[in-house]
Amino acid sequence: MSVLSDLLAALRDRTVEVVDLTAPLQADTPVLQLPPPFANASAFGLSEISRYDDRGPAWYWNDIHTSEHTGTHFDAPIHWITAKDGEDIAQVAPQKLLAPAAVLDFADQAAANPDFLLEIEHVRTWEKEHGPLPEGGWLLYRTGWDARSENAAAFLNADDTGPHTPGISVDCAKWLAEESPLIGLGVETVGTDAGTAHSFDPPFPCHSFLLGAGKYGLTQLQNLAQLPPTGAVVVAGPLPIVGGSGSPARVLALVER
Numbered sequence: 001m002s003v004l005s006d007l008l009a010a011l012r013d014r015t016v017e018v019v020d021l022t023a024p025l026q027a028d029t030p031v032l033q034l035p036p037p038f039a040n041a042s043a044f045g046l047s048e049i050s051r052y053d054d055r056g057p058a059w060y061w062n063d064i065h066t067s068e069h070t071g072t073h074f075d076a077p078i079h080w081i082t083a084k085d086g087e088d089i090a091q092v093a094p095q096k097l098l099a100p101a102a103v104l105d106f107a108d109q110a111a112a113n114p115d116f117l118l119e120i121e122h123v124r125t126w127e128k129e130h131g132p133l134p135e136g137g138w139l140l141y142r143t144g145w146d147a148r149s150e151n152a153a154a155f156l157n158a159d160d161t162g163p164h165t166p167g168i169s170v171d172c173a174k175w176l177a178e179e180s181p182l183i184g185l186g187v188e189t190v191g192t193d194a195g196t197a198h199s200f201d202p203p204f205p206c207h208s209f210l211l212g213a214g215k216y217g218l219t220q221l222q223n224l225a226q227l228p229p230t231g232a233v234v235v236a237g238p239l240p241i242v243g244g245s246g247s248p249a250r251v252l253a254l255v256e257r
Helices: 004-014 107-112 120-130 154-155 172-177 205-211
Strands: 016-019 045-053 057-063 074-076 096-106 138-144 183-188 216-219 230-240 245-257
Touching: 045 154, 074 230, 096 107, 096 120, 120 172, 183 205, 205 216
Parallel strands: 096 138, 138 183, 183 216
Antiparallel strands: 016 245, 045 057, 074 216, 074 245, 096 230, 230 245
16 A cells, blocks of 8 residues: 555554644734824724525525634744745645644743743753654744633733733744744644743744744644644645735644554
């Protein structure tokens, strides 16, 4: 049998499981909220064109209204000023949309401290147990934040000082961008940076360093708890929007059971 035939057989008999890492996209999907005077992304919405009526007697369809960065989405390098001449979302090579994953689980730490930051030493400790980060792969950062996704206030977790969600330190973001073999970073939170990252130096270091290095981001992932630390393959499917800085995406993981 060919490799692809073997894969199809494994999918049929569930020896390879497909895990959906995508948050449902609907009107109450949480959206990043920036303070004035900055402009904000729009929430997701549907506008009905016809539904088996005089506008279209045999078909139902809608217009979609949303931002490139609403819900589970893929950040292209051009999203950030450090890569303003970099790839747009349509230029991401198709072969990069399938890649191995390392899953780092810090849900307990994030539950105890919503401002928890991943440090280089955390990654090094993980590597001692599980081996090196995968060449051309994703670091999927589990914080348990997906449990909050149906409550926008709890998900964004903001107070008078701003949002408080787990993320990655400046040093770790720079190291992942410049020294790791990764293709990108995937998180469960509304963006790849910590809620307090506006106060970091530089601000929003995951965006600044990783996108600046031509790497990618995946946000608002779910079900990372169903993935092993190593061995999963991520399939990320953004829309190839010409000139787009990102796109809502269906993100799946293939896991051998």
